[in-house]
Amino acid sequence: MSYQISPTTNAKFMFNLKAENNQVILTSQVYEQKQSALDGIASVQVNGPDAKNFELKASISDEPYFVLKAQNGLIIGTSQMYSSAAAAEIGIASVQLNSPSKEIATVE
Numbered sequence: 225m226s227y228q229i230s231p232t233t234n235a236k237f238m239f240n241l242k243a244e245n246n247q248v249i250l251t252s253q254v255y256e257q258k259q260s261a262l263d264g265i266a267s268v269q270v271n272g273p274d275a276k277n278f279e280l281k282a283s284i285s286d287e288p289y290f291v292l293k294a295q296n297g298l299i300i301g302t303s304q305m306y307s308s309a310a311a312a313e314i315g316i317a318s319v320q321l322n323s324p325s326k327e328i329a330t331v332e
Contacts, residue, residue, distance in 0.1 A: 225241075225242060225243055225244050225321075225322040225325045225327065226241075226242055226325055226327035226328065226329055227239050227240070227241055227242075227265045227268075227325065227327065227328045227329070228240050228242060228328075228329050228330075228331055229258065229261050229262070229265075229328065229329070229330045229331065230330070230331040231331075231332070232254055236254045236255060236256055236257075237254070237255045237256075237257065237258045237260070237261040238251065238252050238253070238254050238255065238261065239251075239252045239261050239264060239265055240252070241268060241272075241301065241319065241322060241323060241325075242322075243318050243322055244322070248304065249303065249304075249315055249318045249319050249322065250268065250272075250292060250301040250302070250303060250319050250323075251301060251302055251303075251304075252264050252265075252268075252300065252301055253299070253300075258330075262328070264300055264301075265328060267294050267300045268292065268300055268301055268319075268323050269323055269324055269325070269326075271292060271293070271294050271295065271300065271323075272292060272301075272319050272320060272322075272323025272324070273320050273323055273324060274320075275316070275320065277292055277293050277294070277295075278290050278291070278292055278293075278316045278319075279291050279293060280309060280312055280313070280316075283305055287305040287306065287307075288305070288306045288307075288308060288309045288311070288312040289302065289303045289304065289305050289306060289312060290302075290303045290312050290315060290316050291303070292319060301319075303315050303316075303319075
């Protein structure tokens with residue numbers, strides 16, 4: 225379980241939260257600066273353990289996914305698409321478990 229910050233193709237930054245099996249369980253927005261991505265990780269660490277900060281949604285093609293929101297209501301992370309709402313709920317539980325991780329790696 226760790227966070228992985230990586231540069232985007234347009235010299236910006238994003239991060240993923242990975243579970244112990246190395247599967248990506250939450251993806252951030254794109255940030256202008258690396259420090260902003262680190263601030264986003266700090267927000268996930270604070271807000272991720274609390275179930276009330278998650279919102280289950282459905283894509284246009286009706287695939288379930290979830291978002292993690294900060295206390296101000298802004299989305300700080302989005303999940304992958306899942307095959308069922310039950311699978312998305314398992315993903316939420318994984319984020320709740322893994323979000324307090326202090327392990328942060330940078331991919332160059």
